[in-house]
Amino acid sequence: MSPREREPEVRGISELTQRLVTVLWLRHPVLHQVVAVAIGVLVAVCLVASITRLSPLPLLPLPLLGLAGYAQWRVRGATTRKPRLAWTVILLGGIAVGFWLIGVVGRWLG
Numbered sequence: 001m002s003p004r005e006r007e008p009e010v011r012g013i014s015e016l017t018q019r020l021v022t023v024l025w026l027r028h029p030v031l032h033q034v035v036a037v038a039i040g041v042l043v044a045v046c047l048v049a050s051i052t053r054l055s056p057l058p059l060l061p062l063p064l065l066g067l068a069g070y071a072q073w074r075v076r077g078a079t080t081r082k083p084r085l086a087w088t089v090i091l092l093g094g095i096a097v098g099f100w101l102i103g104v105v106g107r108w109l110g
Contacts, residue, residue: 018081068094
């Protein structure tokens with residue numbers, strides 16, 4: 001019997017998404033470091049922009065990036081699929097909205 005025949009059938013988009021996230025995080029452990037570095041670079045960009053422009057506006061994305069960093073820490077500790085999926089969604093949402101907010105603040109100050 002092949003490994004594919006032994007796996008239970010995927011039922012619904014939710015279970016498929018949970019499996020994809022689990023496989024992504026478990027098979028590629030370097031992804032944790034890449035995400036942490038990306039969050040760190042975005043935080044550094046916000047801090048440098050705040051110092052360069054002498055304005056607190058570039059610090060607006062920091063809470064979202066902090067939430068993303070916390071979610072990334074929680075994803076590493078998650079042992080089941082549902083919490084891992086939830087923290088991954090929060091992680092990606094925090095990074096995406098924080099990155100978008102960096103662009104918006106850049107246009108405001110530009």
